[in-house]
């Protein structure tokens with residue numbers, strides 16, 4: 044069930060507030076001691092600067108114009124989902140969700156440049172078929188089954204998890220393309236640009252919320268919100284990610300207005316909450332109402348947490364490469380409600396981590412950098428460190444299929 048939108052002007056505060064309420068109601072604990080343990084850990088200390096800076100959003104593509112690059116980033120962000128298909132994607136393509144989406148968007152861009160029609164325009168998106176999506180992703184959407192009558196013969200038919208994902212991508216593109224086209228925008232980037240300009244008319248502290256609100260109200264694939272136990276939860280992960288991606292890419296000398304994202308809630312997906320559970324920040328032991336306490340068995344073990352918070356075990360190059368090739372294992376498969384509760388808890392935990400880091404008297408002289416960490420930096424650290432260490436790569440992330448939000 045979808046809740047009403049937050050009231051106008053409160054989109055950012057509604058994320059923070061709704062996530063706090065849901066986390067507390069679910070009895071998920073985020074203790075100061077657990078935050079301190081993370082922030083003081085050798086793992087965090089030794090990797091934060093290196094890992095949180097590796098954003099990977101400058102692309103090896105030649106763009107015709109600023110607007111075409113803004114459009115590319117916008118479509119990429121619109122499609123920043125598929126985490127629930129990580130394992131089948133790995134099996135077929137050897138890459139995870141994000142890398143597949145990136146490669147797919149690249150492919151759309153590159154074939155547009157060769158004159159096959161602009162697939163990243165509103166009109167191109169509007170007519171994007173399942174076949175086109177599968178072709179540009181380089182995936183098979185047929186599954187084999189034995190012929191009913193003839194033994195030894197198999198027939199291929201449309202089906203399987205990758206087909207499910209292809210349908211989600213195709214419908215996201217067609218729906219968004221239709222809306223943009225009907226409203227007179229030739230591409231998503233143009234709509235985003237207009238929203239950024241609209242945001243700049245407001246007080247700087249309100250700009251982020253204005254831009255977010257415009258994206259969410261206009262495009263259903265950005266309406267990442269739900270009702271859990273009668274209460275609304277707002278996450279808006281892809282829309283926030285889009286705005287921050289624009290900030291990362293264009294923020295150093297902005298060619299158009301870009302709001303500050305320093306206080307933006309984290310872009311909550313499956314990776315953030317799963318990692319925060321494994322690193323001992325989210326304590327699910329009391330969260331029995333949604334059955335969350337059973338999802339990650341053994342994750343509350345102090346020994347396990349302390350090992351993960353230590354420096355990574357010395358690994359030879361060969362071992363690291365091997366773990367990159369081995370397909371990951373799926374974590375627990377969640378219901379939509381469970382996923383929203385955990386994602387809300389990650390938003391809440393990250394708020395508390397940053398608050399704690401800022402707090403007076405927590406940091407000694409040589410740790411003053413900690414005071415300045417921002418929510419998006421913390422997001423990127425969590426997200427990227429999960430891929431950076433071989434032992435973290437193996438940690439299970441939860442799975443939700445059928446969503447276009449993360």
Ligand SMILES: Nc1nc2c(c(CN[C@H]3C=C[C@H](O)[C@@H]3O)cn2[C@@H]2O[C@H](COP(=O)(O)O)[C@@H](O)[C@H]2O)c(=O)[nH]1
Nearest residue numbers: 098099123124125126129139140141310312423426449
């Ligand atoms: N919270 C958060 N979630 C993020 C990202 C990104 C993209 N990160 C790159 C872009 C800019 C950053 O600086 C990173 O270099 C993807 N995802 C989510 O992960 C999901 C899992 O994907 P995988 O593990 O591949 O299967 C994917 O469906 C998507 O929902 C992020 O940054 N933050």
